[in-house]
Amino acid sequence: MTVTPLGIPRRLLEFTLDGKPVRATEGSTILDACRTAGKDIPTLCHGDTRIPEALETPETPKGTCRLCVVEVAGASTLVAACSREARPGMEVRTDTDRARHSRKVVLELLASGVDLSTTPRIAGWIEEYGAEPDRFGPDAARLDEGPRVDNDLYVRDHDKCVLCYRCVDACGGRGRHTFATSVVGRGFAARVAVEQDAPLPESACVYCGNCVEVCPTGALSFRSEFDMRAAGTWDESAQTGTTTTCAYCGVGCRLTLHVQDNEIVKVTSPPDDPVTHGNLCIKGRFGYQHGQNRD
Incomplete structure (x- = not known):
């Protein structure tokens, strides 16, 4: 019989999110609680580490993009939801004029200085917040x-x-x-x-x-x-994903083969896989040519 350790149980805390009481696990961030409550908070820089050893010590969020800012009662400035830990009794508002204006300006600054043409969802956020990146003109600093x-x-x-x-x-x-x-x-x-x-x-x-x-x-x-x-010719809407097991060694890494027009176009790994946690080696991620060699 295999016994799986459950880890240290964490308590639930309660705070107010957009006027409604919500519960969150102790130690979680405001962004975690917002996502659990179904709130769509934009963010670019947020992402959890995928190495099992590192998962034992929570990662300190970078908070660099500042798209996820929200208002917290008593705070003099907007706070980044990805890095602010949820606290009991906290009052959080995610869709105020102040927060929306900040996200709009951040989107304008990012889109005026960086090519975001391949960034998922960015066009929708620019439209949602009424951002106008072109207002900075053609001389906006770019690399x-x-x-x-x-x-x-x-x-x-x-x-x-x-x-x-x-x-x-x-x-x-x-x-x-x-x-x-x-x-x-x-x-x-x-x-x-x-x-x-x-x-x-x-x-x-x-x-x-x-x-x-x-x-x-x-x-x-x-x-x-x-x-x-x-x-x-790149068309994600025409691609299918098939999850399988890497055949190179005995570790058992899970691969997702992305196929378009009956050709493998890239390989990823499921982020929730207990073996890989989304990570692969060079063979697993790039050594797929033998699976479609027509010669």
């Missing part, structure tokens, strides 16, 4: 570097990066422990880069692709997706 295509597996496009640090965490101490990437530069020149800003094949990168998995904007993308987008 304008263009994509870096220096290997056959994935592409880096700094023009789409919002510096959320999720890829750095996935590569570093809360992920692969490769530490191939970090944030370099300051101000508008800041970007995520490998050591000496070298080409990827000359770096410590092990091509696990876990950074691509967590990127929220498409600044990191599979080479297959990049090439198909450039050719105008």
Whole structure:
């Protein structure tokens, strides 16, 4: 008989969310409680680590994008819902004029300086909050570097990066422990880069692709997706996903094969899988060609 430890039980706390009493697990954030209550709070930088050892010590949210700001009674400023812990008796309002105006301005600033064309849901948020990124004019600061295509597996496009640090965490101490990437530069020149800003094949990168998995904007993308987008053939609505088990070793990692026109176009892993937690190695994520070799 296998006994599964349940961990330390956590109490429930009660607070007010948009005028209604809600309950949340002790230690959860306002954003967690909002999602449990069905509130759609926009966010780009929020994402949990997927390494089992790191899950034992909760990750400190970066709170960099500031899209999830809400009003808390008694607080002089808006607070980031992803990093503020829920407290008993707290009064939270998510849809006030002040919060909506802040999200609108943040969306305008992001969209005026970053290419968000491949960011899921961003067009809907811009419309919902009435954001007008073009009001800053054509001289808004951009990197304008263009994509870096220096290997056959994935592409880096700094023009789409919002510096959320999720890829750095996935590569570093809360992920692969490769530490191939970090944030370099300051101000508008800041970007995520490998050591000496070298080409990827000359770096410590092990091509696990876990950074691509967590990127929220498409600044990191599979080479297959990049090439198909450039050719105008990428169509997510026509893709199907099939979850299977990786055949390379005996670990039993689960893969989701994304197929379009009877061809595998990319491979991901279910984030809730007890074996991988969304992580894969280079073979599991990129070594799928043998499964569709027509020769």
